[in-house]
Amino acid sequence: MNLTICLVAYSQKFTETVSFYSLLNLTKNLKENINLYIFDNGSEDFSSSHEELDTHSFHSLNYIYNKQKERGTRIAYQSILDVSQDEWLMFLDDDTEISQPYLSKILSEIKKENQSDICAYAPLVFDHEIQISPTASDTLKMINFPKKPGIYSENLTGISSCLVVKSDLLIEIGGLNIEFPLDYLDHWLFWKIFNSNKKVVVINEKINHHLSIQEINQTNDLRFYSIFSSEYHFYKYYKPELLLNLYKKYVRMIIKGILGKEIGPRWKILLKILLERK
Known part of the structure; x- marks a missing residue:
């Protein structure tokens, strides 16, 4: 075989x-x-x-x-x-x-x-x-x-x-x-x-x-959007029991981004994903 x-x-x-x-x-x-x-x-x-x-x-x-x-x-x-x-x-x-x-x-x-x-x-x-x-x-x-x-x-x-x-x-x-x-x-x-x-x-x-996703800050904006929009879509439609936790995770990332930490200005991309997919 x-x-x-x-x-x-x-x-x-x-x-x-x-x-x-x-x-x-x-x-x-x-x-x-x-x-x-x-x-x-x-x-x-x-x-x-x-x-x-x-x-x-x-x-x-x-x-x-x-x-x-x-x-x-x-x-x-x-x-x-x-x-x-x-x-x-x-x-x-x-x-x-x-x-x-x-x-x-x-x-x-x-x-x-x-x-x-x-x-x-x-x-x-x-x-x-x-x-x-x-x-x-x-x-x-x-x-x-x-x-x-x-x-x-x-x-x-x-x-x-x-x-x-x-x-x-x-x-x-x-x-x-x-x-x-x-x-x-x-x-x-x-x-x-x-x-x-x-x-x-x-x-x-x-x-x-x-694993490239381990180096998320080195990805371009298009790849960043692809990763997180796909993640949100998966949990919303296939594992909704974890969606609230994912939402909280994104909110924390957005707040840190606004403060200039971790993902920096890319917090706007996460906010866009949340607003698009409500």
């Missing part, structure tokens, strides 16, 4: 990304079980470069340049879901350092006759020394409540990079939610999995990933 991997590239040439380099370093035996799709959201189309399209011992290697107006992870995941013939699909950001032990365990797991309600696998993801995924989902302070390896049927969320999901489940739920073109698509997906009475297995393997 083969595994489809959807590697989403952005500003860097995909051959120069951390994720592609780590995939190249896998053993040939592993690569022969992988159908790798590069979905490129960048500004330059590399599809005409024959060197970059060498299969590199993968079962197959395919390059898709995104010519659509929509950019982000949703269109990438959906596009690859639509063409993949494999039973399982892995999502992969271009700044994730995937490991051989994790891939080995994944390929072993998906070949087993597991419980029918298990539809996803996730690793322990770290940004330096901090576990950023998976975490509890019943709080806004998710990063303070990392989850351990095991089988979960509730109270779990995380990032989508290195998440392996059953293709039939994604089709069953109607594909990837267009309400989240980039940010909070991962949180919606975990919510949807558990809302469908399915389970997620957290595998005891560590993966390194650089």
Whole structure:
């Protein structure tokens, strides 16, 4: 049984990304079980470069340049879901350092006759020394409540990079939610999995990933708006029990911004989000 991997590239040439380099370093035996799709959201189309399209011992290697107006992870995941013939699909950001032990365990797991309600696998993801995924989902302070390896049927969320999901489940739920073109698509997906009475297995393997949202003050205003408007939308429509806490969090951030602290003048963007979405 083969595994489809959807590697989403952005500003860097995909051959120069951390994720592609780590995939190249896998053993040939592993690569022969992988159908790798590069979905490129960048500004330059590399599809005409024959060197970059060498299969590199993968079962197959395919390059898709995104010519659509929509950019982000949703269109990438959906596009690859639509063409993949494999039973399982892995999502992969271009700044994730995937490991051989994790891939080995994944390929072993998906070949087993597991419980029918298990539809996803996730690793322990770290940004330096901090576990950023998976975490509890019943709080806004998710990063303070990392989850351990095991089988979960509730109270779990995380990032989508290195998440392996059953293709039939994604089709069953109607594909990837267009309400989240980039940010909070991962949180919606975990919510949807558990809302469908399915389970997620957290595998005891560590993966390194650089989480850009951890450096929120270094993002531009458009990205800042995307992150927080998506966050507000998610909690308003999918986890309304936490919406009041989110509102209080934004009010505190706005007050600090007015006082020249933390987000500074970007408090106006948060205020705009609150006023737009009442």
